[in-house]
Amino acid sequence: MSVANYVREAKQASFRLMCLPPNAKNKALTSIAKALKESCSLIVKANKKDYDAAKKLRIKNALLKRLILDNHKISQMIAEVRNVAKLNDPVGKVLSQVELDRGLMLYQVTCPIGVIGVIFESRPDAITQITALCIKSGNAVILKGGSEAKNTNKILVKIISGAAEKAGLPKGAVQLLETREEALQMLKLDECIDLIIPRGSNDLVKYVQENTRIPVFGHSEGICHVYVDKDADIKKAMDICFDAKCQYPAVCNAMETMLVDKDIAEQFLPLIIKKFKRAHVVVKGDEKTRKIVKHLKKANQQDWLTEYNDLILSIKVVDGLSDAINHINKYGSKHTDAIVTENEKTADAFLNLVDSSSVIWNASTRFADGYRYGKGAEVGISTGKIHSRGPVGLEGLVIYKYRLIGKGHVVRDYIGKNSKKFKHKVIKK
Amino acid sequence: MSVANYVREAKQASFRLMCLPPNAKNKALTSIAKALKESCSLIVKANKKDYDAAKKLRIKNALLKRLILDNHKISQMIAEVRNVAKLNDPVGKVLSQVELDRGLMLYQVTCPIGVIGVIFESRPDAITQITALCIKSGNAVILKGGSEAKNTNKILVKIISGAAEKAGLPKGAVQLLETREEALQMLKLDECIDLIIPRGSNDLVKYVQENTRIPVFGHSEGICHVYVDKDADIKKAMDICFDAKCQYPAVCNAMETMLVDKDIAEQFLPLIIKKFKRAHVVVKGDEKTRKIVKHLKKANQQDWLTEYNDLILSIKVVDGLSDAINHINKYGSKHTDAIVTENEKTADAFLNLVDSSSVIWNASTRFADGYRYGKGAEVGISTGKIHSRGPVGLEGLVIYKYRLIGKGHVVRDYIGKNSKKFKHKVIKK
Numbered sequence: 001m002s003v004a005n006y007v008r009e010a011k012q013a014s015f016r017l018m019c020l021p022p023n024a025k026n027k028a029l030t031s032i033a034k035a036l037k038e039s040c041s042l043i044v045k046a047n048k049k050d051y052d053a054a055k056k057l058r059i060k061n062a063l064l065k066r067l068i069l070d071n072h073k074i075s076q077m078i079a080e081v082r083n084v085a086k087l088n089d090p091v092g093k094v095l096s097q098v099e100l101d102r103g104l105m106l107y108q109v110t111c112p113i114g115v116i117g118v119i120f121e122s123r124p125d126a127i128t129q130i131t132a133l134c135i136k137s138g139n140a141v142i143l144k145g146g147s148e149a150k151n152t153n154k155i156l157v158k159i160i161s162g163a164a165e166k167a168g169l170p171k172g173a174v175q176l177l178e179t180r181e182e183a184l185q186m187l188k189l190d191e192c193i194d195l196i197i198p199r200g201s202n203d204l205v206k207y208v209q210e211n212t213r214i215p216v217f218g219h220s221e222g223i224c225h226v227y228v229d230k231d232a233d234i235k236k237a238m239d240i241c242f243d244a245k246c247q248y249p250a251v252c253n254a255m256e257t258m259l260v261d262k263d264i265a266e267q268f269l270p271l272i273i274k275k276f277k278r279a280h281v282v283v284k285g286d287e288k289t290r291k292i293v294k295h296l297k298k299a300n301q302q303d304w305l306t307e308y309n310d311l312i313l314s315i316k317v318v319d320g321l322s323d324a325i326n327h328i329n330k331y332g333s334k335h336t337d338a339i340v341t342e343n344e345k346t347a348d349a350f351l352n353l354v355d356s357s358s359v360i361w362n363a364s365t366r367f368a369d370g371y372r373y374g375k376g377a378e379v380g381i382s383t384g385k386i387h388s389r390g391p392v393g394l395e396g397l398v399i400y401k402y403r404l405i406g407k408g409h410v411v412r413d414y415i416g417k418n419s420k421k422f423k424h425k426v427i428k429k
Numbered sequence: 430m431s432v433a434n435y436v437r438e439a440k441q442a443s444f445r446l447m448c449l450p451p452n453a454k455n456k457a458l459t460s461i462a463k464a465l466k467e468s469c470s471l472i473v474k475a476n477k478k479d480y481d482a483a484k485k486l487r488i489k490n491a492l493l494k495r496l497i498l499d500n501h502k503i504s505q506m507i508a509e510v511r512n513v514a515k516l517n518d519p520v521g522k523v524l525s526q527v528e529l530d531r532g533l534m535l536y537q538v539t540c541p542i543g544v545i546g547v548i549f550e551s552r553p554d555a556i557t558q559i560t561a562l563c564i565k566s567g568n569a570v571i572l573k574g575g576s577e578a579k580n581t582n583k584i585l586v587k588i589i590s591g592a593a594e595k596a597g598l599p600k601g602a603v604q605l606l607e608t609r610e611e612a613l614q615m616l617k618l619d620e621c622i623d624l625i626i627p628r629g630s631n632d633l634v635k636y637v638q639e640n641t642r643i644p645v646f647g648h649s650e651g652i653c654h655v656y657v658d659k660d661a662d663i664k665k666a667m668d669i670c671f672d673a674k675c676q677y678p679a680v681c682n683a684m685e686t687m688l689v690d691k692d693i694a695e696q697f698l699p700l701i702i703k704k705f706k707r708a709h710v711v712v713k714g715d716e717k718t719r720k721i722v723k724h725l726k727k728a729n730q731q732d733w734l735t736e737y738n739d740l741i742l743s744i745k746v747v748d749g750l751s752d753a754i755n756h757i758n759k760y761g762s763k764h765t766d767a768i769v770t771e772n773e774k775t776a777d778a779f780l781n782l783v784d785s786s787s788v789i790w791n792a793s794t795r796f797a798d799g800y801r802y803g804k805g806a807e808v809g810i811s812t813g814k815i816h817s818r819g820p821v822g823l824e825g826l827v828i829y830k831y832r833l834i835g836k837g838h839v840v841r842d843y844i845g846k847n848s849k850k851f852k853h854k855v856i857k858k
Binding site: 017018019086098100104106113140194195209210213217235236239240242243246248263329340347349351353355356357358359360361362363364366367368372373374384385386387389390391399401402403404405406407408409410411412414415422424426 | 554644791796843855
């Protein structure tokens, strides 16, 4: 079957998914969880194949690690699916209601987006989470995983789509593409696919953005900052900066650049850099930083633009709040940026003026995450500026439609002199 | 100055607009309204120049009409600006609030999108409405109008930006591009521009979509349907279909195709077609329609895909609700579609299953409009499936950011055995 056919099938399925009652979707999710549990050994076997092949190809250790699915990991995946079933149904919520005139009522009601294409690398456990979120939100999903995990992906989608169909979901609601060429073909089908979510490296996201007219959610880079203000509590600043850099440096919400106000730099920098060095962080500083703490590597403009994803940190001494905000808005990636200060006015200005999807006062950037934000599960983190921003959960997979209900109302009656007048009475907003 | 410079200036302005208090924005709008009033004769003079030039070029009458700004039209424009000032401020609204843990509070707060590029044709009055909405929502705006209205556009933007600056808005908040080449350059500046809104012909919208990676709001086509169900009240069906086609046929929410259930066709079609013919509507029918009413033109597949924007209508006899829904989802443009029926169950299925931004029961498609929906003013109508759909008002010009406020919280404390647990207490949702 060609990609266009797969996608058409998904579109047809999406029309049926659109109006499934919550319990039908939850039943499907429960069946999927059960089927995954029953086929655990099959999944582990397929995954072993992928792992062995990847090892032969000398794939990086970090990637290898993310590829592995053992019984423990699969249990987590199953728990996630069950968890999504428990979340509130995001479809059919009345967002607003206006009585336009007597007997003419306008409802703004959430509905699924339609067909969602998801392109992800390695990490086969992304399949269960994303599929569960798509089903729960009434969307059809077309998945394309990394080739390193092809056997794992195949068995997972086979189990999931089989169980979903048995539980009454339409055929074609969950599909898998296998090659890069197929993925590229999908990106061209903007008539049938409503949204693309890329999850993976910056290169993947950029490739997707450059090759499609379909709206794309996600983030290519996570260049996150912590600004240590002159009114910072030194202890908090130490804890937050250390956590933001070291707690898990490989992820997108880790700090890449630390900005320090010049008035606190001499006091703060020697302390925090000592702490970083003990944790084997490679510290790079601008000129002013290197005057305060000797023998640091030089940070240049390229560093302000780099997502290290590693135990490397660039530091810049800034001339107060505005300088810090300007730096972040210029070099940041609109992901997550934090300020440490005891001054509420300064914090408020920072939170207002930094143009990022998450802005944080006196806490670590590492909190910017769907689970920690209480969303139950996350589709990804978006740095875009329309629809959804920051960690995106179920709510990002729905849009709304207007439902207008009348009793034979026509516009002609509202035109011209002596015409009927609209009431526009807001019932819910 | 180059386009890149204009756009950079707009970006800088957007950072300042972001956090203007409501009264600063309203003051600017009031000043703009005042300045427009004082310069009324200048505007009329510039517009006369454009009109005379356009007349010489033998531009179509309909376009010529939309180009004219007289004192009455300018008063309306001024009233619209004042009206936008009166709307609720859409920025800074707390959409949700979650206590992640003691002392760690997450707010989801609306904020402006940033820089919005608007490309429109003819109709210079679009400038005041769009600019007012952008200012009110804290966005910078770059406008590119039709070349037929270049003198009018120039004087309008000069008056508006002058008044805005005098009232304290940052320089560069409202800008005008003058040539097609400049517009194309703008479409390439996806680093600085956050959203493009094209207002004009299908060709314009398609051109914009094909030439930019910036998200685009709007609609290229308005192929709207009315489905007359077998349980329709004939009187309502007559009124609604006539209104949807004839009340103002040149607009995007007018009906282009009428679908009629086979069980009511013999009764309904002769009556409505007689009424249409009296109103000089050219009626085209499919085979079944032409068996019931003789001497009609033939409607073919191309007709189902055509937005006539004129007193032309295609009619198809369908085999019940599913057939109607399938036709609409296949050939429609996701704009606005209506059902006429007295059967609530049938209506509900239609409203659920038709995948359009406005779905209507027993009222005319012509109601799908920002003013009639009670939005005060409208940016345009979007048939996209993310962010905003249907008539888009102020709410479509904002997005949100997450503001997380802690007391030195770090993620490390929430990892591993015996760690702190999140509360995720929903304060507002």
